[in-house]
Amino acid sequence: MTRFSRPTAVAVGVVCAVLLSGCGSGFLGSGSTLTVVIGVDGPLTGKLADLGLGIRNSAELAVAKANAKKTVPGVTFVLDAKDDQADEATALANGQAFVADGRVMGVVGPLTSSGALAMAPVLSRAGLAVISPSNTSPALTWGADYRANGKKRQYATYFRTVTTDAVQGPLLARYAYKRLEARRAAVISDKKAYGSNLAAEFATAFEEVGGNVAFRTTVQSGTTDFTKLATQVAAAHPDIVYYGGEHPEGGPLSAALKAAGVKVPLAGGDGLHTDGYVKAAGASSEGDIASQPGISVEGLASAFAYLDAYGQAGLKEEPGPFGPYAYDSTWALIQAVGRVRQAQPDLSGPELRTAVADALQQVSFFGVTGDVAFDEYGDTRNQVASIYQVKKGAWSAVVPFGRLRDF
Numbered sequence: 152m153t154r155f156s157r158p159t160a161v162a163v164g165v166v167c168a169v170l171l172s173g174c175g176s177g178f179l180g181s182g183s184t185l186t187v188v189i190g191v192d193g194p195l196t197g198k199l200a201d202l203g204l205g206i207r208n209s210a211e212l213a214v215a216k217a218n219a220k221k222t223v224p225g226v227t228f229v230l231d232a233k234d235d236q237a238d239e240a241t242a243l244a245n246g247q248a249f250v251a252d253g254r255v256m257g258v259v260g261p262l263t264s265s266g267a268l269a270m271a272p273v274l275s276r277a278g279l280a281v282i283s284p285s286n287t288s289p290a291l292t293w294g295a296d297y298r299a300n301g302k303k304r305q306y307a308t309y310f311r312t313v314t315t316d317a318v319q320g321p322l323l324a325r326y327a328y329k330r331l332e333a334r335r336a337a338v339i340s341d342k343k344a345y346g347s348n349l350a351a352e353f354a355t356a357f358e359e360v361g362g363n364v365a366f367r368t369t370v371q372s373g374t375t376d377f378t379k380l381a382t383q384v385a386a387a388h389p390d391i392v393y394y395g396g397e398h399p400e401g402g403p404l405s406a407a408l409k410a411a412g413v414k415v416p417l418a419g420g421d422g423l424h425t426d427g428y429v430k431a432a433g434a435s436s437e438g439d440i441a442s443q444p445g446i447s448v449e450g451l452a453s454a455f456a457y458l459d460a461y462g463q464a465g466l467k468e469e470p471g472p473f474g475p476y477a478y479d480s481t482w483a484l485i486q487a488v489g490r491v492r493q494a495q496p497d498l499s500g501p502e503l504r505t506a507v508a509d510a511l512q513q514v515s516f517f518g519v520t521g522d523v524a525f526d527e528y529g530d531t532r533n534q535v536a537s538i539y540q541v542k543k544g545a546w547s548a549v550v551p552f553g554r555l556r557d558f
Contacts, residue, residue: 185492185499188229189214189484190249191477192242192260192270195234198399201427203262205471206284207232210259212460213481223489225496231255235266242266243273250277253500256507257282257484259477264288264345267309275306278501280508282310282483284476287421287444288344289315292528302528308508310529312476312483312520313444316345318555319420319536320352323393323442325558326538326550327418328360333390337366339380339404340395349420350395357393365389370400377404381411391415397422402431409435416440416540424472424539424546436541440549445520447537447551448475457519479518487511 191210193203207230214228231252235242242261249255250273257280261267267286274281291309293302327333336357340350347369354364366387370380381404384392392408394401394417405417405428417423417432417439424441432439448454457478461470487510491498498506515524524532538550 185226186229186254187226187256187488188231188252188254189481190245190252190255190258190260191230191232192235192245192249192258192266193232193262194237195232197236199237199262199397201425201468202285202471202473203234203237204468205474206260206262206477208461208464208466208468209284209457209470209474209477210481212457212464213478213485217482217485222485223492226488226492228485228488229254235261237263237266239263239265239269243269246270246273246281250274250279253504255279256488256504257511259284259480259484261286262473263343264291264348265343267291268344271306271309275308278308278505278508280308280310280484280487280504280511282312282480282511284312284480285421285473286311287313287316287319288348289317290344290348292530304528306529308511310483310511310525312480312523312531313421313473314531314534314536315444316349316352316420318534319442319444320349321356321555322536322550322553322558323418323420323440323538324353324356324362325360325555326553327391327440328357328362329558331391331416333362333415335363335365335387335389335391337384337387337389337392338364338395339367339384339392340369341372341397341400342369343372343396345420345422346395346397348395349422350393353393353395370396370404372396372400374400375403377407378411380404381407381413384408385411385413389413389415392417394419394423398425398428398431402428402433402436405432405439406435418442420444421472426469426471426546429541429544429546434544437544439541441539441546443472443537443539445476445531445533445537446535447539447548448520449548450551451519451521453517453521454519475519479520479523482516482518483511483514483523486514486516490514
């Protein structure tokens with residue numbers, strides 16, 4: 152993501168009012184004054200806090216804009232951000248707390264697919280909308296057995312603004328085979344829902360286009376010593392090493408591979424596309440590759456106001472790869488509330504909660520990340536991914552806008 156200078160902190164609401172005048176319109180109609188809480192769930196502390204804080208901060212920008220511009224007349228939006236530390240049990244508990252708070256009309260998050268698999272059933276049973284800016288497991292919208300039995304929507308109130316591993320994994324596999332001319336791959340993953348599924352999508356697609364997965368294994372989350380594994384990978388002589396997992400393990404893995412003489416790129420998904428990965432891997436990250444579900448927003452005119460607002464708000468944390476999608480996720484919930492208030496201005500309580508989830512299915516607007524709308528499964532209709540490479544110590548987009556048909 153773009154680096155920002157750190158000016159003196161400016162009131163977020165003022166920044167939003169001045170700089171974020173686009174990305175959706177206000178709603179007519181009023182009714183009684185109402186406070187609507189939007190929940191946010193993600194790791195605000197711990198090893199993935201850099202991602203979670205970017206999501207929370209971006210949601211705050213959207214809420215501040217809606218309040219400053221009175222986007223939904225008669226409604227004041229309040230954010231309730233809960234820390235799940237990227238732990239499934241905590242995400243579940245947070246979800247239960249959101250359900251119990253009758254003021255909560257929607258939730259942004261969780262960061263991880265594992266957290267969403269724990270939380271989504273609880274929220275769905277309560278009729279509470281949840282929209283993630285970062286979940287990529289196809290199982291959340293299509294079911295775990297979609298390859299064998301076809302796609303079937305899993306949770307009526309679950310949505311996401313990013314594409315899935317069924318796009319980003321194959322996109323990078325085809326890029327590696329056709330653009331990098333890689334023919335042999337080593338595939339490694341952690342055992343979480345996100346990492347294992349992403350690695351499987353990459354491996355399947357790589358073999359479908361003619362590549363050979365010469366080595367495959369899994370590792371435990373939290374592993375930092377990859378010396379033995381790096382030696383095993385070196386013996387397989389891969390042209391590319393793919394890691395399905397997150398940057399706290401991916402960085403040390405890259406360093407170990409380079410130390411063992413494996414001089415080919417380490418590739419992965421959005422779990423690696425963070426500043427934390429580059430810091431953890433150090434100089435070994437140079438040339439490594441990561442996909443990102445969604446478009447590279449740095450060159451999008453629609454993202455300029457958001458990026459400027461984020462930079463001028465005096466926030467300590469970078470927006471990260473999911474901040475723009477968190478902004479659009481929050482704005483989608485605000486739009487859904489507006490739709491309901493316009494049609495039924497006096498609706499509140501459980502009826503409003505259910506109506507917001509129903510209205511979210513019909514929301515459509517041009518946001519920070521481009522077109523925001525949802526298909527019959529709750530997935531974004533904007534099925535694109537981007538590919539980045541570490542160049543001179545920073546991520547640089549090499550495929551800013553990628554569709555599977557392009558490779």
